[in-house]
Amino acid sequence: MGRMRLRSWQLGMAGLLIGLLATTAVGGPSRGLVRLTFYYPVGVAGPLARVIDEMVSDFNRQTPDVEVVAVYSGDYDPTMQKVQTAVMAGNPPDIAIVEISEMPTLLAMNAIIPLDSYARAEGREWLRDFFPAFLQNSYSDGRFYAVPFQRSTPVLYWNKDAFREAGLDPETPPATWEELEEYAKRLVKRDAAGSIQRWGVTISGGWNDWLFEAFVRQNGGVLLDYGRRQLRLDSPEAVEALRFWVRLTTELKVAPPHSTWASTPPDFVAGRTAMLYHSTGILTFLKNSARFPFGVAFLPRKKQYAVEVGGGNFYVFKNIPKAHQDAAWRFIRWMVTPERAARWSMASGYIAVRQSAYEVPTMKDFVAKNPEYLVAREQLRYAYGKIMAPNFQRLREILKRALDDATGGRLAPEAALRRAQQEAEQALSAWLRR
Amino acid sequence: MPPEASCYSRARGTEVLLYLLPSLVFLAVFTYWPIVRAVATSLLEWNISHPQPRFAGLRNYIVLAADPVFHLVMRNTLLLALVAIPLSIALALLFAVLLHEPLGSLRPVYRAAVFYPTMVPMAAAAMLWVWLFNPSIGLVNYYLGRLGIPRVEWLYDMTWALPAVMISWIWKNVGYLAILYLAGLQAIPRDLLEAASVEGAGFWQRLRHVTLPLLGPTTVFVVAVSVINSFQIFDAVHIMTQGGPADRTNVVIYYLYQQAFRFWDIGVASALTVLFVVGLLSVIAAVVRQMERRVFYEV
Incomplete structure (x- = not known):
């Protein structure tokens, strides 16, 4: 009796859920219409969700047999959570944009399909048109899984008024670590009580693991080699890079020891920091908000110029009908045509993922008027793939904690990174090769 | 007297149970069952490295x-x-x-x-x-x-x-x-x-x-x-x-x-x-x- 009751109740609930899903996502494929669910994040604040919505509407208008339902899923982390939950529940989205380092985790979950055959069908030139650095996070064991879309690199922003005030040439950003330190010392401003009024430089927190990776590369080191499955968080190059951070933050006190990813762009706009390490993705926000002239530069070098690519890629999911996967590819291909890549870049500040996008007339006019949008593209010559591994989120938390502990003066750089290495080895033990 | 009383109380009991049933069902589905499941799952190794859950005793507590x-x-x-x-x-x-x-x-x-x-x-x-x-x-x-x-x-x-x-x-x-x-x-x-x-x-x-x-x-x-x-x-x-x-x-x-x-x-x-x-x-x-x-x- 009780069981019966429970079952009919469950049935009712299930019916309700199916009804809800039917109205939102699944839909009736009665007229041969393929309806695709597409999760997308917007990694950097702003009205960018609207731009995606417009592009999706354009696609739906031009493609009568496919309807893409775009689901805004918050920041990168919530998007990954949404995707993982959906995959675990056996109801994956058809398409999602997920942060590029998550690919190995998606593979470990057996969630995504390789796209080699689709890419091959487009012809060899199609893939070659993407900036090579952006494709480095697309391959695993020689197979192609991810199409670049909203892609960035870190850059250095500098406040020209602050430079002038400190007696520095407002048109010349620091090119080396030594210059960065020197400039930061001159740019920092304290009041009579010794409180900071303006930091010399801010290396943004929150994704400081990403920025740190660039510093290690600049110093000639590598944190993680995905192909060889090797991890080296405590190499001498990494320790020296972290020592440099600690010098800026706790020794010289010209940089804040901690911050958050969302708070530092407003800090720069408010004049609270004279230089800022952040993503190219905030360029349009800064242009619209800053009431002083500012510049965009390569990250200063140590042994070499170097940055990591960042951002989000398109993935197509397993356990959906073949017709959906085919339609998903059509949508992705449409989204990364040179015209659309150019449009997305102009709206956001992200780098257009394809080289031919910079030949599109509107884009040509735009970058002629706004040359700072080209800096990140030029910097791609020195760009590497981003750190990635199954369970990337844990690796990232381990590294962030080490960085925060060191800049907070709680642990020496060597000790912090050695601890991180040990913790990460344990967390990735099933994947690492010794 | 006593038999009557017990009969009465049994009828009361059924009635009470009937009134409590809706909340009992909800508690069972959304509270008690999840607690049981959580205890059971806490004994499994189930993560990115092992997407297929397997029994691991007290491993998670030791971790x-x-x-x-x-x-x-x-x-x-x-x-x-x-x-x-x-x-x-x-x-x-x-x-x-x-x-x-x-x-x-x-x-x-x-x-x-x-x-x-x-x-x-x-x-x-x-x-x-x-x-x-x-x-x-x-x-x-x-x-x-x-x-x-x-x-x-x-x-x-x-x-x-x-x-x-x-x-x-x-x-x-x-x-x-x-x-x-x-x-x-x-x-x-x-x-x-x-x-x-x-x-x-x-x-x-x-x-x-x-x-x-x-x-x-x-x-x-x-x-x-x-x-x-x-x-x-x-x-x-x-x-x-x-x-x-x-x-x-x-x-x-x-x-x-x-x-x-x-x-x-x-x-x-x-x-x-x-x-x-x-x-x-x-x-x-x-x-x-x-x-x-x-x-x-x-x-």
Whole structure:
């Protein structure tokens, strides 16, 4: 009796859920219409969700047999959570944009399909048109899984008024670590009580693991080699890079020891920091908000110029009908045509993922008027793939904690990174090769 | 007589069961069954490296015991409870006593002002506090500067981030506790206080010897609610600090969320859930038992 009751109740609930899903996502494929669910994040604040919505509407208008339902899923982390939950529940989205380092985790979950055959069908030139650095996070064991879309690199922003005030040439950003330190010392401003009024430089927190990776590369080191499955968080190059951070933050006190990813762009706009390490993705926000002239530069070098690519890629999911996967590819291909890549870049500040996008007339006019949008593209010559591994989120938390502990003066750089290495080895033990 | 009575009570019993059934079904589906599942899952190794769950005994509990972040998380959670709960109870009592005084026509205004933070969703309030604690343009530092106190980096500082979260939590909770205390105060018979006055007791003596003892039952409830609330803090941390810097504001529920939805370690997350439920229940049981010994329920 009780069981019966429970079952009919469950049935009712299930019916309700199916009804809800039917109205939102699944839909009736009665007229041969393929309806695709597409999760997308917007990694950097702003009205960018609207731009995606417009592009999706354009696609739906031009493609009568496919309807893409775009689901805004918050920041990168919530998007990954949404995707993982959906995959675990056996109801994956058809398409999602997920942060590029998550690919190995998606593979470990057996969630995504390789796209080699689709890419091959487009012809060899199609893939070659993407900036090579952006494709480095697309391959695993020689197979192609991810199409670049909203892609960035870190850059250095500098406040020209602050430079002038400190007696520095407002048109010349620091090119080396030594210059960065020197400039930061001159740019920092304290009041009579010794409180900071303006930091010399801010290396943004929150994704400081990403920025740190660039510093290690600049110093000639590598944190993680995905192909060889090797991890080296405590190499001498990494320790020296972290020592440099600690010098800026706790020794010289010209940089804040901690911050958050969302708070530092407003800090720069408010004049609270004279230089800022952040993503190219905030360029349009800064242009619209800053009431002083500012510049965009390569990250200063140590042994070499170097940055990591960042951002989000398109993935197509397993356990959906073949017709959906085919339609998903059509949508992705449409989204990364040179015209659309150019449009997305102009709206956001992200780098257009394809080289031919910079030949599109509107884009040509735009970058002629706004040359700072080209800096990140030029910097791609020195760009590497981003750190990635199954369970990337844990690796990232381990590294962030080490960085925060060191800049907070709680642990020496060597000790912090050695601890991180040990913790990460344990967390990735099933994947690492010794 | 007896058979009749038992027959009657059996019929009553069925009736009672019938009335309770809806909530029983919901509790069973959404509370009891998940608890059983959590205990079972906590014995599985089930994570990114092992997407197929397999039995692993107490492995997840051992992992947690050896996890330095877990120790930090426990420290933060307990610190928050031990500092923020007494402070918020003291403030709530103060507000309640003040609100209980004749304040004339402004009383509803004051009462609304004290209760208001309770009605703001914590997520929205946390956004507000992010701005208040902003080191350069935040009001908190502005007033500290006015008072000549050195400015603090608040949410960016390893030492001050947790106190900042505590402050926002106290702000959010005091109003609710104050209303509970106000109800308790209003239930105290006037004649007791008047009798004390006649005997020559001053304000403090009346508070100490009449009001506070009679607020005992309220205090038990207030403490229990505060313990639950403080252990469950999540949204404030998620929005204000994401547990940082270096996990100095990471608390149990936030760590649970990280384990489950960011690291995707379902086994460890379940073990954490079990520890959390057992820990919370035993803390509350201990607190309530301790306090009830010293409480009069009858006036």
